[in-house]
Amino acid sequence: MGKIFAFYGPSASGKSEIQRELTVFGYPKIITATTRPPRSHEEDGVHYLFMTTEQFEHALAEHSFIEWTSYNGNYYGTLKASIEEALRQDGKAHIVLDLAGVLALKQLYADTVAVYIGANISTITRRLKLRGGAADETESRIQKAEQHELSIEYTQHADVIVWNHDGVDFNDTMLRVRNIIAGNQTD
Ligand SMILES: Nc1ncnc2c1ncn2[C@@H]1O[C@H](COP(=O)(O)OP(=O)(O)OP(=O)(O)O)[C@@H](O)[C@H]1O
Ligand SMILES: Nc1nc2c(ncn2[C@@H]2O[C@H](COP(=O)(O)O)[C@@H](O)[C@H]2O)c(=O)[nH]1
Numbered sequence: 001m002g003k004i005f006a007f008y009g010p011s012a013s014g015k016s017e018i019q020r021e022l023t024v025f026g027y028p029k030i031i032t033a034t035t036r037p038p039r040s041h042e043e044d045g046v047h048y049l050f051m052t053t054e055q056f057e058h059a060l061a062e063h064s065f066i067e068w069t070s071y072n073g074n075y076y077g078t079l080k081a082s083i084e085e086a087l088r089q090d091g092k093a094h095i096v097l098d099l100a101g102v103l104a105l106k107q108l109y110a111d112t113v114a115v116y117i118g119a120n121i122s123t124i125t126r127r128l129k130l131r132g133g134a135a136d137e138t139e140s141r142i143q144k145a146e147q148h149e150l151s152i153e154y155t156q157h158a159d160v161i162v163w164n165h166d167g168v169d170f171n172d173t174m175l176r177v178r179n180i181i182a183g184n185q186t187d
Helices: 015-024 053-061 080-088 099-108 121-131 135-149 170-182
Strands: 003-008 065-071 074-079 092-096 113-118 160-163
Touching: 003 015, 003 080, 003 099, 015 092, 015 170, 053 065, 053 074, 065 080, 065 099, 074 080, 074 099, 113 170, 121 135, 160 170
Parallel strands: 003 092, 003 113, 113 160
Antiparallel strands: 065 074
């Protein structure tokens, strides 16, 4: 049976970059679904399964998700089928969720490893402003980070914490993450 590494943390802490690198190293990514519009570089079936609200609500009515949430006015959810597929394989798969999603996954699959990817607020602010997009959404992401996602209440559920703010060499971040997945380091 496979094992799942669930990454969570504030916006722009580097979760997607880490996932991208892990797929290069052959670790399969579990793709979640969203109704958020794709960013300019994002592809359907690679970054997310991009759905219309109608498609998402239909899947919800069919009980296709093991968990789902609403964030900044968009739905996000984890398809039961994608988790089952990952677990059928013997390898180690990774997924990006919020804390509630991680806890829901852990409840179903107790050996899920929760990996918090953090970055300080100045890094988050800088990276989000660089990403561009709607100013009110950027502000909301910064506020969520400041008020919740950097708090001890949020980080305390992690099995392991990795800080990836400006000044941390991304190669070192990846080395740590790969060691965690290989089982060489858990704290
Ligand atoms: N160690 C690092 N040093 C410098 N820049 C980084 C580092 N890690 C990630 N970044 C950059 O920060 C930006 C945000 O990263 P990424 O999209 O992976 O964050 P995220 O946590 O997935 O964000 P979100 O939850 O908002 O989707 C990207 O432009 C990425 O290239
Ligand atoms: N509970 C879930 N949270 C999810 C899922 N897919 C992504 N996310 C989280 O949503 C926010 C916003 O993501 P973004 O791509 O718009 O920046 C972030 O915290 C993700 O980790 C999911 O299926 N379930």
